[in-house]
Amino acid sequence: MKALIDLFWQRYSELKGAVDRNDAPKIAILDRELDALLESITSRKTKTTSEVLEQFRFAIDLLNEEAEDTGCVQRNSELLRRLVDRYIGAGLPYDGVTPDGEAATWSPYVILDEDRLDDLDERVFVVSPGYRINYTNAINALCYEAKTxxxxxxHIAEFIGIHHFQQALREKLDACFKGQAAKYTYAEDIDGHTVVRSYEMSPCYSPSYKLVGAIIIVKELADRRHRAVA
Structure with missing residues (x-):
C-alpha cells in the first residue's frame, strides 16, 4: 500500500510539472497512470489496521491537496465516503497492533454519530482540539453524578486530572488530532483498591468528514500486577 501511495504522489508531482510546461502528451499519459493508481489504492480491501490508516490518510491528503478544484473535491469526497462505508459501516479489520503493542479493540477512525454513541455500553467522551468536551454519553456522565x-x-483535565493531562494525555490527544490512534493507561489507588483505567483515543470526524476532535473510550481494566502476585 505504501509503495502504491508513494508512486501516486511521485506521478502527481510529475503531472503538475507537465501542466506547468503545457506538455499535453505527457499530461495524457500521467492522467491515465494516476487514474489506475487511484483505483488500485482505494479499491483494495485491506486486512490490516496500518493499511486502513494509510488509505484514509491518502484520501484526506488528496482531498486537501485538491481543495480548490470543485470537480476534484466531489470525486475525492466520494472516495473517502467509499472507504467509510467499506470499513466503518462493516466494522474495521484489526491486526492486533496498537500504539502500546496490546490487542486492538477500537477503530482508527470514527464518524460522529451521537445516536450510535448513546447506545454504547462503554463510557465515551468526544474532545475538541481545544481539549474541551463537546459530547459525552449518559453512562459516562453518570460516573460523575451529572447530566451529559x-x-x-x-476541560477534559477536570475529569482525568491535571497531572495525567499534562504528563501524557495532552500529547496523545494532539497526535489523535493529527489522525493517529492513541492509548493511555494508568493505575491509581481508590479507597485501598487499585483501579486501572484505559483511555482509547481515535480521530473523530463529522458526517461531512471534517475533524471535530478525538473520541475517547474509557475502560476500567483488571490489575495485572495484583493478579501476577496472587
Missing part, C-alpha cells in the same frame, strides 16, 4: 449537558464545554 453538565460535562459539555468543560
Amino acid at each position: 449537558n453538565d460535562l459539555v464545554g468543560r
Whole structure:
C-alpha cells in the first residue's frame, strides 16, 4: 500500500510539472497512470489496521491537496465516503497492533454519530482540539453524578486530572488530532483498591468528514500486577 501511495504522489508531482510546461502528451499519459493508481489504492480491501490508516490518510491528503478544484473535491469526497462505508459501516479489520503493542479493540477512525454513541455500553467522551468536551454519553456522565449537558464545554483535565493531562494525555490527544490512534493507561489507588483505567483515543470526524476532535473510550481494566502476585 505504501509503495502504491508513494508512486501516486511521485506521478502527481510529475503531472503538475507537465501542466506547468503545457506538455499535453505527457499530461495524457500521467492522467491515465494516476487514474489506475487511484483505483488500485482505494479499491483494495485491506486486512490490516496500518493499511486502513494509510488509505484514509491518502484520501484526506488528496482531498486537501485538491481543495480548490470543485470537480476534484466531489470525486475525492466520494472516495473517502467509499472507504467509510467499506470499513466503518462493516466494522474495521484489526491486526492486533496498537500504539502500546496490546490487542486492538477500537477503530482508527470514527464518524460522529451521537445516536450510535448513546447506545454504547462503554463510557465515551468526544474532545475538541481545544481539549474541551463537546459530547459525552449518559453512562459516562453518570460516573460523575451529572447530566451529559453538565460535562459539555468543560476541560477534559477536570475529569482525568491535571497531572495525567499534562504528563501524557495532552500529547496523545494532539497526535489523535493529527489522525493517529492513541492509548493511555494508568493505575491509581481508590479507597485501598487499585483501579486501572484505559483511555482509547481515535480521530473523530463529522458526517461531512471534517475533524471535530478525538473520541475517547474509557475502560476500567483488571490489575495485572495484583493478579501476577496472587
